[in-house]
Amino acid sequence: MISRILAAIALFAAFSCQPAEQKPQKPNIVLILADDLGYGEVGFNGQKLIKTPHMDALAASGKIFTNHYTAAPVCAPARGMILTGLHSGHAYIRGNDEWRERGEVWDYAKAAADPNLEGQRPLPAETQTIAKILQQNGYKTALVGKWGLGGPLSEGIPTNLGFDYFFGYNCQRQAHNLYPPHLWENETKVSLNNELIVPGTKLDSLLDPMNLDSYAKYFQPDYAPDVMHQKALSFLEENSEQPFFLYYASPLPHLPLQAPKELIMEYVEIFGEEDPYDGSKGYFPARYPRATYAAMISLLDQQIGELRKKVEEIGQLENTIFILTSDNGPSYTGGVDFEFFDSSAPFSNGYGRTKGFVYEGGIRVPMVVNWPGKVDAGTQSDHASVFYDLMPTFCELIGVAVPDKTDGKSFLPAILGQEQEPHDYLYWEFPEYGGQQAVRMGQWKAVRQKLKEGVIQTELYDLSSDPQEQNDVSDQYPEILSQLEEIMKNEHQTSSIERFQIPVLDM
Incomplete structure (x- = not known):
């Protein structure tokens, strides 16, 4: 009898020591949304003047989608349609709406002081979003960057719409200054070590416009893209033990022309002397407009490289899918020399054909998907995909039902090199x-x-x-x-x- 009991104990111990069958870990998702980055402004789509080695490496080890589209040719609706999976004939937010009935919302200084004047028309809090779906399925979710879908005191703040963490610009208008007086962390206004300089502030008439030192007030201590980037890296570091979704909505290279001086000077050495930009059209002046614009894109590129390195450092590289795209086509104003960079190549350039318009230059955007071991390196897809496809794609990726109310179609098969049903x-x-x-x-x-x-x-x-x-x-x-x-x-x-x-x- 005793021997039987001992045998039973030994058998139980043997089974109890065996590791329980583990479910495959859900893939992490890093969605990188550039701001006004043109189809032709990245090396993997043919850009020759602007250095984008990290984006190009992401493409070389991943898949380029040559027929990828934004859902709208300007900021807020494009971002809303990413999150909701609806096209612009059904979406709640269909354009940039500054919600002017609140008061002097376009007064930068007043809005910087009064959060009642900040932000755009809000998405209703009950709106179904990608972030909510991921959050409800065990993901830690963060938005770092630019929001534009509901003022700070409205129902349409990121933490009401599926994001556990938010840091960045709530308001698109406030993002017209890359050295702003404040940013937002969740529901808290965070002051930066910058003076209030209102967009459109001209160069002092007594200063020499050909001297970079004359532009000193447009360079301040806290550069928002850098401050936000550190928050994104911290989020990755702090959430390495659970599935995470990082929506990295960079304000780069959206105007104004502002970048770290050392990067600007690197391009001055390449491009040579150029005429300054006088700051018309409501943006800041810039001594070297071409060099500054290129520097903004190269800084974004560096930050993308650092995000990928951080994911590798926390041991999650092979379980993380990276998606890189842009909210719409390139700008045509504010000192951007779209002809010099051929920003929309191979599509038409300039006003009426790029940002703000539904021709290819305004809505066809760069797109790369990278997932080590899952996506074939150095491949391309000509599948026609669009922002509102991301919701069903993410649902299929994590194995949950797609909401009934969506206009999108999962393109996960195309990502994985399988047969894809077209739209x-x-x-x-x-x-x-x-x-x-x-x-x-x-x-x-x-x-x-x-x-x-x-x-x-x-x-x-x-x-x-x-x-x-x-x-x-x-x-x-x-x-x-x-x-x-x-x-x-x-x-x-x-x-x-x-x-x-x-x-x-x-x-």
Whole structure:
């Protein structure tokens, strides 16, 4: 009897010593969203003048998506549609809305002092977001960078919409200064060691505009991109033992032209002398505008390299998927020399064709996915994907059901090199810059402009032969045109916000 008991104890001990079967760890996600970074401004898409070695390395060891699109050609709606998985015919936020009924929201100094004037129109707190889905499934979630989807005292703050941690600019207008007087950490206003310099402040007329020292007041102690970057690195360090989602929404290279002097001077040595930018259009002046812009992109590149290094240091590199993209096409103002850098190559450059517009230069954006051991290194995909695909993609990635209310389609198969079902079409509408619509269906792209003037005229382009959208062939393919116009009609729903309504589409 005793021997049987001893045998049973030994058997129990043997089983109890065996490790329990462990479930595969959910992959960490690092989503890097550049601000106004053009399709042609990165080395892996052909840029020759600006150094982006870390982005290029991410591409070389990962997969480039050559047909990736933002969901809107400006900041706030693009960010909202990433989070909600809805296109601009269904989304709540469809444009930049400064929520002007509050008061003097465009007065930078007043808004810096009064959080009631800061921030944009808020997403409702009950909105379903990518961050909420990940948070509810065991992820620690953080947003570091620029928000733009609800003022500090509104319901639409990051910590109400799925983020455990937030540090950065709540307000897009306040981000028009990269040496701001404050940033936000969750619901707390954090003062920086910077004087208040209002965007648009001109160079003193008594100072020599050709002397870099004359621009001293535009360089201050606390450079927001650096301050925010350290918070992102700390988040990674502190959350290495559980799945994490870091949404790194950098303000770079969005204007104003401000960068660390040492990086600027590196490009001055390359580019040589240039005329200063006088600070018109509401931005700060800059002694070396081209060199400064290139330095901003190179700084972003360095920070991306540091993020990846930190993930490697905490032992999570092989279990982390990195996604790098941009919120919309490049700027055309504020001292940015888009012709010098060929910012939208191979698409059209300049006002009317880049940021703010639904032509390819405004909505086709750089895109790289990197996941060691899962994504084939040095590959490309021509699958047409878009921001509102990220929600279903992340849901499939972590094995949860996709919300019923989404316009996206998971492109995880394309990421992993598997057979991918294409979209039937992609849809955009944009109530700003005159009111616009666009549809892409395979090689075909339909565009409407000036809808706020009450006239509907549809252009048609064959992107396979005309990626710059120079030759309107609407009169040659009436059946294709009719099909795309029907999509435009069906995908539009009237916005509940008057500012986002396009009356001619609701007639």
